[in-house]
Amino acid sequence: MEKRKLKILCLHGFRQSKETFKQKLGFLKKMLKSHADFVFMDAPHTLQASNDKLVEEKSWWFTGENQVYISKVPSEIDDGFSESVNTVQNFINESGPFDGLLGFSQGAAFAGILALLLEKNEFAADFKFVILVAGFKSLCKPHLKYYDLKVNLPSLHIIGDTDNVIVKERSEELMTYFENPLLIRHPGGHYVPGGKELKDQYINFFKQQEM
Numbered sequence: 001m002e003k004r005k006l007k008i009l010c011l012h013g014f015r016q017s018k019e020t021f022k023q024k025l026g027f028l029k030k031m032l033k034s035h036a037d038f039v040f041m042d043a044p045h046t047l048q049a050s051n052d053k054l055v056e057e058k059s060w061w062f063t064g065e066n067q068v069y070i071s072k073v074p075s076e077i078d079d080g081f082s083e084s085v086n087t088v089q090n091f092i093n094e095s096g097p098f099d100g101l102l103g104f105s106q107g108a109a110f111a112g113i114l115a116l117l118l119e120k121n122e123f124a125a126d127f128k129f130v131i132l133v134a135g136f137k138s139l140c141k142p143h144l145k146y147y148d149l150k151v152n153l154p155s156l157h158i159i160g161d162t163d164n165v166i167v168k169e170r171s172e173e174l175m176t177y178f179e180n181p182l183l184i185r186h187p188g189g190h191y192v193p194g195g196k197e198l199k200d201q202y203i204n205f206f207k208q209q210e211m
Helices: 018-024 026-031 081-095 106-119 141-146 168-175 196-210
Strands: 006-011 036-041 100-104 129-133 155-160 181-186
Touching: 006 018, 006 081, 006 106, 006 196, 018 026, 018 036, 026 196, 036 081, 081 106, 100 106, 106 129, 106 141, 106 168, 129 196, 155 168, 168 181, 181 196
Parallel strands: 006 036, 006 100, 100 129, 129 155, 155 181
Antiparallel strands: none
């Protein structure tokens, strides 16, 4: 009997969309096609397009006026955050269950909070693991209340040593909120890394989740 593939919910980064993120993860989908199916969803908030782009750009929350998302500065504002939590919950209820949760950048910060909410029984999902790429601990002050425990789910953290958008120290800080984090470190910047040199690490993690 053919084994069931893992089903993973994917959360894009700031100023991305499910379509742009799907394109950026094309290599990973191909690399892991025998292990997992990747399902993409849009954040509920649309930004004003930058650089005359025709593709809609989305955000999971805003931290200031004029649809600003400031990843490096503490803020009292998390506009749209609760709506995003409800949107993901509804998507899971309608399209799940999902075995895993994958997030990139702001989507990884958001996925980290969802994992913490799941640990607190304030969110409902059947996630068996979480994958956080260029993630960070949110500096929004309303979010600090979530970071008061550790997540027991297996977690894979992917960090770029030369990421100048989310510096590696911030991603390393997020790892401390997970009981048994596994790290893939790469020499590149702010992206989801591929490459044959990482293939075995990805596949080994997914094989562990299939057990």
